[in-house]
Amino acid sequence: xxxxxxxxxxxxxxxxxxxDRKKARRxxxxxxxxxxxxARNGFDATxxxxxxxxxxxxxPTVFNYFGSKENILSAxxxxxxxxxxxxxxQSPRKTGIPFxxxxxxxxxxxTENTMQIAGKRVWRYAExxxxxxxxxxxxxxxxxxxxxxCKLIETYLSDYxxxxxxxxxxxxxxxxxxxxxxxxxxxxxxxxxxxxxxxRHKRDIMADVSGIVDMLFDDEFAASSPLKPxxxxx
Numbered sequence: 001x002x003x004x005x006x007x008x009x010x011x012x013x014x015x016x017x018x019x020d021r022k023k024a025r026r027x028x029x030x031x032x033x034x035x036x037x038x039a040r041n042g043f044d045a046t047x048x049x050x051x052x053x054x055x056x057x058x059x060p061t062v063f064n065y066f067g068s069k070e071n072i073l074s075a076x077x078x079x080x081x082x083x084x085x086x087x088x089x090q091s092p093r094k095t096g097i098p099f100x101x102x103x104x105x106x107x108x109x110x111t112e113n114t115m116q117i118a119g120k121r122v123w124r125y126a127e128x129x130x131x132x133x134x135x136x137x138x139x140x141x142x143x144x145x146x147x148x149x150c151k152l153i154e155t156y157l158s159d160y161x162x163x164x165x166x167x168x169x170x171x172x173x174x175x176x177x178x179x180x181x182x183x184x185x186x187x188x189x190x191x192x193x194x195x196x197x198x199x200r201h202k203r204d205i206m207a208d209v210s211g212i213v214d215m216l217f218d219d220e221f222a223a224s225s226p227l228k229p230x231x232x233x234x
Contacts, residue, residue: 084103
């Protein structure tokens with residue numbers, strides 16, 4: 001059975017008892033404080049001492065939980081994205097609406113959720129660190145996270161009774177990569193542009209997705225997004 005590298009490297013303690021619940025709560029408080037400081041001051045300018053002061057603990061306590069500032073960043077990003085993916089997988093699929101609205105809404109929610117995990121400044125640093133550190137544990141986690149997001153889109157697509165203009169059977173993995181790649185380009189443009197509001201980014205996503213749907217998907221399917229029988233019962 002394959003091991004989930006995010007869970008293997010970044011363990012979020014299960015809250016099985018009072019002590020565990022307190023530790024889990026303290027851990028999340030440290031992550032929240034770090035995320036706010038990273039967003040405000042930048043990753044490099046933020047110190048462990050400042051994180052500790054912000055959440056009312058000592059610097060050794062922060063080190064005991066995470067070991068380093070880099071591990072805090074990893075936990076903040078990768079545990080957050082793991083939680084968001086799990087929630088998406090459990091979310092009901094949208095039907096009875098244009099397919100561009102359904103898939104575009106999913107992609108927009110991916111951006112919206114990343115902004116809840118951390119701000120643009122933190123994501124810019126993380127993306128740069130990913131490029132600067134080839135073959136590092138951070139890069140491996142980043143690659144895994146990206147692949148899992150693509151799988152999420154594929155899973156989402158597989159629940160729809162897709163009909164293509166070509167009449168061919170849909171290749172959901174290929175379609176997922178297509179939507180993911182378009183989203184990634186728009187997401188990078190969004191995080192690099194501090195003044196760009198989320199609603200502008202959403203309009204950009206919807207415009208791209210609508211163009212893809214118009215080119216590739218059958219009009220009748222695209223108009224109402226019918227689900228496969230099994231997916232409709234979920």
